Structures are given as C-alpha cells and as structure tokens.
Amino acid sequence: MARVIVVGSINQDITVTVDRFPSPGETLSGSSLTYGLGGKGANQAAAAAHSGAETLFVGAVGTDLSGQRLRADLAAHGVDVTHVREVDGPTGTALITVATSGENTIIVDAGANRAVTIEPAKASLFPAPSDIVVLQAEVPSHTNTEVLAWAHSFGARVLLNLAPARDTDPAAMSHIDILVVNETEAGLTLGLPAPATPTEAIGVARALRGMGPRHVVVTLGAQGAAWASGTEVGHCPAVNLGEAVDTTGAGDACVGALAAALALGKPFVDAVSDGMRAGATAILSPGAASSYGALPTVTRD
Incomplete structure (x- = not known):
C-alpha cells in the first residue's frame, strides 16, 4: 500500500480565543484556553491518516x-510515530490567538524541531516509488535538502509545503515534485505581491512551475486554489460547507489530504479537489489536528 511519509515539525499548540486581536501594547481578556497537538508536519500527518493513507511521521x-503527550496524541490519529526522536530541550510550541471571526495569529518557538533529521530513520525506513514524502519549512533547510535526496534515491515523490516562506536553494526547488504555498507564500517566493484573484494566482502558479517543481498548488482560502501541472494550469473552486469556526490547520488539512490522494493514485487535479474539501471541512470545528476527525476519506475513482 502506498504511504505518506511526513518529515517535519510537531508542536504543543496553546490556543486562546478573543473577541478581536489586540493592538500593540494592548491587553485583552481571552477565554477557552486549550492545549493540543500542532506543528505543520504533525498536522499534515494527522490529516493524511484521517484521509485514508498509511502515514508515518519523522x-x-x-x-x-x-x-510525551504529543507523541501519544499523534499516534491516536492513526500515524506511525516509530521515528519520532526525543532530544534534549523543550518541545516546539505555538502560541495561537483565535478571534471570534475565525481568523488566527500564530507565534512559533521551534524547540526540538531544530533537531529534526532523517539520519536515524534511514536504517529502517525505505520509501517506495508510490510513496509521497511531505516536507515543510518549520525544520532546518539542510534537513529538507537531505530528505529530498534520500526520497528520490528510492524513486519516491516529494511534496514541499513552503510554509513559512523562506529562501530555498534553486537547485533543490528544481527537484521538487509538488510545491504547495498559500497566496502570501507564493508572492514572497517570487518577490512579487501576493495574488489577489484566481486569475492572478494562475499566473503565479505558472511562474512557480517555471522554477522547477513538476506540479504547483497556490491556495487562496475562500477563493479555492490555482494550480499548474506541466503545461496545464487551472483553478479549483473552494468548497463551502458552512460558517468558519477556526481556520487554524485548514492549510495543513489540505496538504495532508492532497498527499494522501496522490499516494492512493489519484490524478493531480482530482487530488487538489480532495485537498480543498479537507480544508473546508477542517474550519468547521476548533483546533488544528483536533478538527480532522471529520475529514472525508479519499477514495480511488
């Protein structure tokens, strides 16, 4: 069975709800303080598992x-955590503020995520050509470079979610199979303003495709996603399933479901649609990975 192998970050999410975001120097009263599983890597692994793919996390x-708690929480989502190491120091932490509008702000301290490496897993983890290896930008860039070479040595495809946006080696970018960014990250990667419309985003996706990735997805929130694949481009409309409760982790749900769909053999454009539906589902309940229980299972056509 094809697998999703996520190499990335895992954080303790500390979330508080406010009526509105504070201005600089302002103190507001919050409510509903919660602690939960987070980190883009862990979120994407949980989403892939809930979407029906066998999923491993490094x-x-x-x-x-x-x-200790996060490792157990990730396993409870159906993810294989055999390759989660314990290192000296604190676990990664994300401080999240959620406004009643559903929007959020996030501050991250990387903690143990600075020590993520593929080396210990190499002795027992061997990707197959049908596997999708998923990376993000919350671990050291040299780790992603090493994972890219390792995955491709086995013929596996690599999906990079360049979030948060950062400078990326052009040589490495040219070897990425699937690049996923939101509109802000797309603009920063190209040194251009963020696309404001699906038409602009299609042009941006085409430009990112020109940097080397075989497939590109630019997510646009409520406007869906633009994509470029080979010489083809297009727009996938958003799915409206109801009023947003909390947008935290919606992008990660999209990436995880997209990876699961590709691992299960679905065509790229169909996989983008599966990602859109997963993101739309995740915003209907609070939290990141805690909202993924309702994600639809990806099925082959």
Missing part, C-alpha cells in the same frame, strides 16, 4: 511532558 520532541 520528527523530534523534547524531554518535557509535552513531548
């Missing part, structure tokens, strides 16, 4: 109680 947690 990452690192600290020696604190948060690390």
Whole structure:
C-alpha cells in the first residue's frame, strides 16, 4: 500500500480565543484556553491518516511532558510515530490567538524541531516509488535538502509545503515534485505581491512551475486554489460547507489530504479537489489536528 511519509515539525499548540486581536501594547481578556497537538508536519500527518493513507511521521520532541503527550496524541490519529526522536530541550510550541471571526495569529518557538533529521530513520525506513514524502519549512533547510535526496534515491515523490516562506536553494526547488504555498507564500517566493484573484494566482502558479517543481498548488482560502501541472494550469473552486469556526490547520488539512490522494493514485487535479474539501471541512470545528476527525476519506475513482 502506498504511504505518506511526513518529515517535519510537531508542536504543543496553546490556543486562546478573543473577541478581536489586540493592538500593540494592548491587553485583552481571552477565554477557552486549550492545549493540543500542532506543528505543520504533525498536522499534515494527522490529516493524511484521517484521509485514508498509511502515514508515518519523522520528527523530534523534547524531554518535557509535552513531548510525551504529543507523541501519544499523534499516534491516536492513526500515524506511525516509530521515528519520532526525543532530544534534549523543550518541545516546539505555538502560541495561537483565535478571534471570534475565525481568523488566527500564530507565534512559533521551534524547540526540538531544530533537531529534526532523517539520519536515524534511514536504517529502517525505505520509501517506495508510490510513496509521497511531505516536507515543510518549520525544520532546518539542510534537513529538507537531505530528505529530498534520500526520497528520490528510492524513486519516491516529494511534496514541499513552503510554509513559512523562506529562501530555498534553486537547485533543490528544481527537484521538487509538488510545491504547495498559500497566496502570501507564493508572492514572497517570487518577490512579487501576493495574488489577489484566481486569475492572478494562475499566473503565479505558472511562474512557480517555471522554477522547477513538476506540479504547483497556490491556495487562496475562500477563493479555492490555482494550480499548474506541466503545461496545464487551472483553478479549483473552494468548497463551502458552512460558517468558519477556526481556520487554524485548514492549510495543513489540505496538504495532508492532497498527499494522501496522490499516494492512493489519484490524478493531480482530482487530488487538489480532495485537498480543498479537507480544508473546508477542517474550519468547521476548533483546533488544528483536533478538527480532522471529520475529514472525508479519499477514495480511488
């Protein structure tokens, strides 16, 4: 069975709800303080597992109680955590503020995620050509470069979610199979303003495709996603399933479901649609990975 192998970050999410975001220097009262599983890597792994793909996670947690709890939480989502290492220091932490509008702000301390490496897993983890290896930008860039070479040595495809946006080696970018960015990350990667419309995003996706990735997805929130694949481009409309409760983790749900669909053999454009539906589902309930239980299972046509 094809698998999704996620190499990336895992965080303790600390979330508080406010009526509105504070201005600089302002103190507001919050409510509904919660602690939960987070980190783009862990979220995407959980989403892939809930979408029906066999999923493995390679990452690192600290020696604190948060690390022990997060490892167990990720396993409870159906993810194989055999390759999650414990390293000295604190576990990664994300401080999240959610406004009643559903929008959020996030501050991340990388913690143990700075120590993520593929090296210990190489002795027992061997990707297959049908596997999708998923990367993000919340771990060191040299780790992603090493994983890219390792995955391709087995013929596996690599999906890079360049989030948060950062400078990326052009040589490495040219070897990415699937690049996923949101509109802001797309603009930063190209040194251009973020696309404001689907038409602009299609042009941006085409430009990113010109940097080397075989397939590109530019997510646009409520406007869906633009994509480029080979010489073809297009727009996938958003799916409206109801009023947004919390947008935290919606992008990660999209990436995880997209990876699962590709691993299960679905065509690229169909996989983008599966990602859109997963993201639309995730915003209907609070939290990141905690909202993924309702994600639809990806099925082959």
